[in-house]
Amino acid sequence: MSESVGSEINIESELAIPTIDTTFTAIVAVAENGVIGRDGAMPWHIPEDLAHFREKTMGHPVIMGRVTYESIVDGLGEPLPGRTSIVLTNSEMDTPVNVITASNIGTAIAEADICARGRHSTDQAFVAGGASIYTQLLPAVDRLVVTRVHDEPCGDAYFPDWDRSEWTETARDEHEDYSFIEYERPSE
Numbered sequence: 001m002s003e004s005v006g007s008e009i010n011i012e013s014e015l016a017i018p019t020i021d022t023t024f025t026a027i028v029a030v031a032e033n034g035v036i037g038r039d040g041a042m043p044w045h046i047p048e049d050l051a052h053f054r055e056k057t058m059g060h061p062v063i064m065g066r067v068t069y070e071s072i073v074d075g076l077g078e079p080l081p082g083r084t085s086i087v088l089t090n091s092e093m094d095t096p097v098n099v100i101t102a103s104n105i106g107t108a109i110a111e112a113d114i115c116a117r118g119r120h121s122t123d124q125a126f127v128a129g130g131a132s133i134y135t136q137l138l139p140a141v142d143r144l145v146v147t148r149v150h151d152e153p154c155g156d157a158y159f160p161d162w163d164r165s166e167w168t169e170t171a172r173d174e175h176e177d178y179s180f181i182e183y184e185r186p187s188e
Contacts, residue, residue, distance in 0.1 A: 020113040024140055026127040027056055028159055029147040029178075035155030037130060040067050043153040046178055053128075056145055058082045061115040061125045063108050065133045066091060069099070084115045088133055105136055131157040138162060144183040151177070 029049050030036050037043065059082055064072075066089035072080060078096075079085045085099045086108050093101050100115070102108035112125035126145075127137045138160055144167065167183040 022113040022116045023124045023142045025143040026141045027145040030159040031149040031151050033152040034158040036159050037157035038155040040071050043155050049147045057126045061112040062128050064128045065130045068130045086111050135160040146181045148179045
């Protein structure tokens with residue numbers, strides 16, 4: 001589920017990031033070399049990671065780029081069930097009722113906040129990529145849910161560099177080929 005860097009949406013704060021009460025969590029599977037995608041897909045297949053993604057995001061709004069959205073629809077035959085997909089795109093799209101399009105970060109965050117508190121009755125929303133979406137939303141994210149893939153595949157989409165000193169590791173579950181790791185950004 002990766003957004004090609006070449007199709008980056010440039011949303012230089014067309015709208016300022018709104019003040020919200022929803023907690024935003026970036027959820028990502030990332031290899032040791034930072035790769036998150038190749039040719040619009042993940043360069044690995046880890047069923048446990050897919051189940052982890054489903055468990056964490058079920059019943060929450062999920063912000064993603066158009067390429068990530070299309071990859072999910074191609075794989076599942078439909079948008080993410082049990083979640084509202086908020087797709088950041090500059091393109092016109094025909095979408096089903098559980099999919100909202102947004103042309104900038106401010107609108108995507110506001111829509112996620114509205115959906116979280118209304119339709120989903122929760123205080124959490126997720127960011128699910130791709131690369132340009134992670135880069136642009138990482139400053140607004142409160143938590144990271146990372147599947148660290150113990151491999152270094154070739155790829156064309158990368159998770160952005162992030163300062164680990166700004167984050168506190170709160171959970172770790174080690175497996176042979178991957179680890180589930182959670183981080184929180186300490187409150188200021």
